[in-house]
Amino acid sequence: MRTLRPSDLAREHGLSTQAVRNYEQDGCLPPAERTPTGYRIYTDLHASALRTYLTSIPAYGHANAGHIMRALHADDLDKALTIIDTSHGQLLRDRETLTSVRRAVDHLAAESDSRATISDDTRTIGELAHQLRVTPATLRAWETAGILTPARDPATGYRRYGRTDLRDAELAHLLRRGHYRLDHIAGVINQIRAAGSTEGLATALDSWQATLTTQGVAMLDAAAALSRYSAALRR
Incomplete structure (x- = not known):
């Protein structure tokens, strides 16, 4: 040699x-x-x-x-x-997550089209829980996990969920039905926040798809x- x-x-x-x-x-x-x-x-x-x-x-x-x-x-x-x-x-799980997020984003877009835009009015924790058919304790758990970041009413200290919170809560609800862990959902929500919107996330998802393909090769x-x-x- x-x-x-x-x-x-x-x-x-x-x-x-x-x-x-x-x-x-x-x-x-x-x-x-x-x-x-x-x-x-x-x-x-x-x-x-x-x-x-x-x-x-x-x-x-x-x-x-x-x-x-x-x-x-x-x-x-x-x-x-x-x-x-x-x-x-891990690569397979990433691919499955990407597929689920794409479906969830498409679902949110379709929901938005069917009812125009999400109201700019805020919701209380009870109102949002009723809208999603979950318990207030569930919403508090999502907040602890970093999925939701509601503002607080300066007068009462109560949570107030705005338009972005409603979008994040709906997406979290969809992913939870797909049995995703809270920490995983929090990561997806953070991607949406970084993208600025579900439309921006669609572009980010295309980039993520390309990254996964490159890694697979x-x-x-x-x-x-x-x-x-x-x-x-x-x-």
Whole structure:
């Protein structure tokens, strides 16, 4: 097997030689042998490890890519596969959430069209609970989870739910019927707030879809690279 210098590995990926040394120190590359004078001796196996690690980052993220490589170098294939399986499971859950949010946004848009616009009048907690057919305790739980952020009447201190609160409550109600956890719903609601409206969210969802597709393709590339590298380690 030919010998390589750190600069040979670094040049292929536009990295610094220090980055390559850091990856080895972190366990993302197998340990390198040393010359009598202390210089690292890399091989084609190290070059393959670096390609595999860098290919895995877009698929699984920096942390998980590192965990996978360290597991392989510790001869713990099952641990590496568990991390990979978990990442694929998360991607599937993200896809299912995206589909549910799209349906919920479409539903809200249809509801809005059928009744013109949501009234600018505010609601009390009892009125909103009656409108959604939930209990006031449910609305308070949603508030605790960060799903709703009602204003308070300065005179009485009572909650007053405005137009944005009504939109968020309706979307939360739809997602709860789909058995989504409150913390997950809170994340979706925060995306809507960042987008400014359900219309803005539709654009954000398209971007999210593209991100998931890119990650899915990256997982295919990473799986092929990891399979080759794992086989090379076992030779």
